[in-house]
Structures are given as structure tokens and as C-alpha cells.
């Protein structure tokens with residue numbers, strides 16, 4: 172067997188303990204050699220429970236360890252982009268949680284750091300690694316190529332959220348240590364009173380926008396057409412153009428015991444529809460329905476292969492496999508820059524167009 176990828180992990184909070192650390196530890200091609208946590212008691216508890224050889228007091232100390240090939244990061248929304256940039260500059264491959272960045276300026280500095288070091292920057296859009304979503308994307312590509320259902324006419328993602336944790340019983344340590352202060356970074360032009368709502372909308376719906384671009388193979392061919400959000404800067408409708416197709420994103424909330432999210436892509440003579448699982452419900456891929464109109468009128472529900480897999484586990488496998496092979500990833504920082512740009516555009520249109528705010 173080739174040498175295992177030596178992995179470090181920065182930030183030992185909720186996502187690390189509940190999701191990423193157990194996943195990386197369970198991958199045979201990965202060796203978790205060190206963690207970094209600025210809250211020392213928490214770091215010690217996680218190190219001892221998971222038997223990790225080394226605990227560092229900060230990401231800078233971990234970045235200086237020459238034996239580490241790659242690092243995974245999950246920290247506050249505004250913090251983790253700068254941590255990822257420092258790790259790339261230190262010559263590490265990086266997997267990081269979303270959102271990649273809270274401004275285009277921050278995201279560009281990260282992509283520049285990845286380009287300069289020649290290392291991988293992968294953003295944790297686990298929906299791209301959900302076996303049901305991969306099936307949906309492959310089916311959509313096939314319909315676009317063959318023209319079997321006619322032209323692609325419309326796409327929508329409805330995302331009202333709900334219970335995303337689903338009683339996940341993976342053990343977790345916690346302490347009463349103070350969280351590190353995060354500067355409330357945001358685009359320079361954004362008025363202070365809108366930083367909170369902007370971060371709330373961005374951190375939730377960056378998943379959905381990223382997924383829609385993936386389904387439509389849109390790459391950077393995406394722009395915002397219309398924004399109609401309530402005064403909360405969160406609930407409403409945003410309309411995009413992605414690769415020439417009108418795409419509608421419905422955002423809001425409902426107190427739902429599951430996760431109220433589905434995506435539908437229409438063709439002239441049918442559709443492909445997918446229902447997202449609650450995020451932390453393990454080993455449950457998205458469900459897919461295909462409707463073929465015309466003479467036959469067939470509705471089918473193909474089952475994703477491999478069956479019973481977890482999107483977060485598959486994204487961790489993807490990162491380790493691509494680092495080992497030296498190949499590009501399916502959710503790179505360079506690709507994600509488009510999402511960061513779209514969210515700045517949404518909020519500019521919302522504040523200027525909907526609310527009539529004069530922006531600098």
C-alpha cells in the first residue's frame with residue numbers, strides 16, 4: 172500500500188467531533204497525526220479520547236509541523252478562511268468547512284495562496300458527494316446530451332431547513348472555555364447592521380447555490396437576476412441565470428422534524444427531482460425521481476449506488492484520495508469563488524434594489 176496521508180485537524184468543535192474527525196480516522200489511507208485547538212482543555216479531552224498523538228495550541232503551530240501533508244479545518248465562519256490561507260501558505264493541502272470565505276477579497280487571497288503553493292484547497296460541499304446527488308447530476312448530463320426530454324427549461328431549489336442533527340449520538344466533549352473572538356469580517360461595502368443577516372443567509376444557502384451550479388454544470392457561468400427577500404435578509408426568493416437556465420432559490424424556515432429541501436430540474440418533457448436527507452442523518456443519500464413525459468409517461472425512482480452512504484464520509488474519502496493521487500478535487504476553492512461572488516451580488520441587489528440603501 173502507498174504511504175498514508177498524514178493529516179492534521181484544526182478546530183475541535185461540533186463539526187470536528189460529530190462528523191469529520193470520526194470520518195477521517197476511519198479511512199485506512201489517512202493517518203490523523205495531530206490536532207490544533209485554541210481552547211486547551213477541550214483540545215486535551217479530544218486528543219485523549221481519540222488517542223491523537225499531538226495537540227497544538229494554534230493552527231500556526233500545526234502549520235509548522237513538517238510531517239503533516241494535509242489539514243482539515245472547521246472554525247467560525249469568518250475565521251476559517253484565514254486559517255485555510257495560512258495553512259496553504261505553509262505548504263499544506265487543505266480541506267475546509269463552508270463557507271469558504273465571507274467576502275470575495277478573502278476568497279481571492281485563499282485561491283492565490285493555493286495557486287502559489289500548488290496545493291489542493293477543497294471546500295466541504297458534502298452535497299456534491301451525496302450518492303443521490305451524483306446520480307441526479309449524471310442523469311441531468313445524460314438528458315442534456317441526448318435531448319431525450321427536450322430542452323432544459325427551469326430549475327428550483329426549495330430550502331426551508333428543519334432538524335439537521337437527527338439525534339446523532341456520536342460522542343462529543345465540551346468545556347466552558349471562552350470561544351476565540353472572531354472579527355466580524357464581511358465585504359467592505361456592507362453596512363455593519365447587515366453583517367449578521369448576510370452571514371446567516373450566506374452560511375445556510377451557500378450549500379444550495381453550490382449544488383445548483385453542480386447540477387447544471389454551470390461553473391462560473393452564473394449571475395443573479397432578481398432578489399426578493401423580506402426585511403430579515405433571509406426569507407424569500409432569489410432568481411439566477413445558470414448556464415442559460417432560469418434557477419429559483421426559495422429560502423425560509425419551517426419547524427420540521429426532518430429537512431425540508433428539494434431540487435427539481437425541468438426539461439420540456441419531464442424532470443429530475445431530488446429530496447435532500449437531513450444533513451447529519453448518517454448513510455442516507457438523497458432520493459431521486461425521474462419523470463419521462465411523452466407517450467409512455469413513466470415515473471421512476473432509481474436507487475443511488477453505492478447504497479447507504481453518508482455524504483460527509485464520501486467527501487472525506489474524496490479529499491484523501493485526491494491528495495494521495497495529486498489530482499484536482501470536485502469542490503475546489505477556485506470553483507467556490509463563484510458562490511462567494513454570487514452572495515455579494517445578492518446582498519448588493521437586496522440592499523440597493525429592495526431596501527433602497529445607498530451603498531459605498
Ligand SMILES: NC(=O)c1ccc[n+]([C@@H]2O[C@H](COP(=O)([O-])OP(=O)(O)OC[C@H]3O[C@@H](n4cnc5c(N)ncnc54)[C@H](O)[C@@H]3O)[C@@H](O)[C@H]2O)c1
Pocket residue numbers: 181182183184185186187207208209210213228229230245246247248250251254268269270295297350351374450
Ligand atoms: N457542512 C455542513 O453541513 C456544516 C454544518 C454545520 C457547520 N458547518 C461549518 O462548520 C464550521 C464550524 O462549525 P462548528 O459548529 O464545528 O463550530 P464550533 O464553534 O463548534 O467549533 C470551532 C472550533 O474551532 C476552534 N478554533 C477557532 N479558531 C482556531 C484556531 N485558530 N486554531 C485552532 N482552533 C481554533 C474553536 O475553539 C472551536 O472549538 C462553521 O464554519 C460552519 O459553517 C458546516
